[in-house]
Amino acid sequence: MRNLLVFINKYNAFFLFVIFEIFSLVIYVKYNSFQRATYINTTNEVTGTLYGRVSELNSYLDLKNVNDSLATENARLRNTLKSSYYADTLAKRTVTDSAYKQQYTYTEARVINNSVNKRNNYITIQKGSKDGIVKGMGVISSTGVVGKIVYTTEHLSLVQSLLHKDAKVSAMLADTKDIGSLIWGDDLNPRKGLLTDVPNHVKPHIGQWVVTSTYSDLYPAGIPLGKVTNLHAKGGGFFLNMEVNFSVDFSKLQYVYVVNNKLALERAGLEAQEKQDE
């Protein structure tokens, strides 16, 4: 027994190394499998507040760009207003159209932490469960799709950005409506994604817009994802793969919108029936 203690004492560095290493790896692996159910991340009190402060400072320095993008978006939205169309019929009447019910609502949120140069990137935003945000909602910005919510606390939420190993968005080519799915490319370039699984008969061309498809339950259809830049991306097999330039500049995100699809629950319930049916 005494010899054992002497032995352990002599090589104590090694044993300490093993103990701490196992401890770290357990945390690392556990966090990976339990979907970030841990407090060691940027949504906790201390780091969340610190990031909030610094982001406030940064947002002042970037006000000009934010104003520009908001002005552009305002102009675009103004274009879609009823009042910006003139009626070419003589008789004018107002119709309360009960055929339209709101399906999507948007909550705006400020980005307080962001990264683009890791293998898996996350964004922290300053809206949480108190503002009605739940796990699984989609997140877009004024220029296109950003990602989806993976974890919320009372005041903050964590967004899995498109720049993530597991990110996959149902997409389509804007003018021909051919469906594919958009993932982040293997070369980890924060400006480029990969549109995969497009049927072989499709003839895409460079510069074509890629938008969210009608199948997606996170985003409204037609939200821009990016433009096709290269038709001959590697891989694919029986399907076409093409390179897409993201329309969102992830490194400059300041404000995002969280999308609440009011029919998401209903749809999930309906599609669960399908599995029972089989």
Place this chain on the structure above:
Amino acid sequence: MSRVLIFNLIRFAVLVLLQAFLLKNISLYNLSVPYLYILFILLLPFETPNLLLFLLSFVLGITIDAFYDTPGLHAAACVVLAFVRVLFISITVQKDGFDNEPEPTLGNMGFRWFFTYAAVLILFHHFFLFNLEVFRLSELQYTLLRFLSSSVFTLFLVLISSFLFYRRKER
């Protein structure tokens, strides 16, 4: 003694804040990412007990993890770093030399020793960090490129900051 403690506490706070708010946003060509915070472990005094050394490395790693959203990743890499540090120092430094050279700084140990020390420790730390982060071999070439370019960047910053706070050994 308390002076050493206070110096190290300040160093810890400054390096963590620097890493989380400045260096986190820097990356060259999306390849080279500096991790200067490990300078804290490099500069701990020679006579730090092993238990304290590992504990501090772990705490430093987990603090960085909290800012990077990667629980355990930096902690694991820092513990590896601490182990390599123990081995490296036991091989290259005589035990009785500790009295007049309490800390492994550039001024105390000379450029050649410090350069080798920093390079070896940084290489181990970054190699472990990048491979654990990716956790697959299919992107090996890209990971190695990231690892090497980041190591060079970090080593550069470590040397710059060492020269910035250079103090010649008083003899």
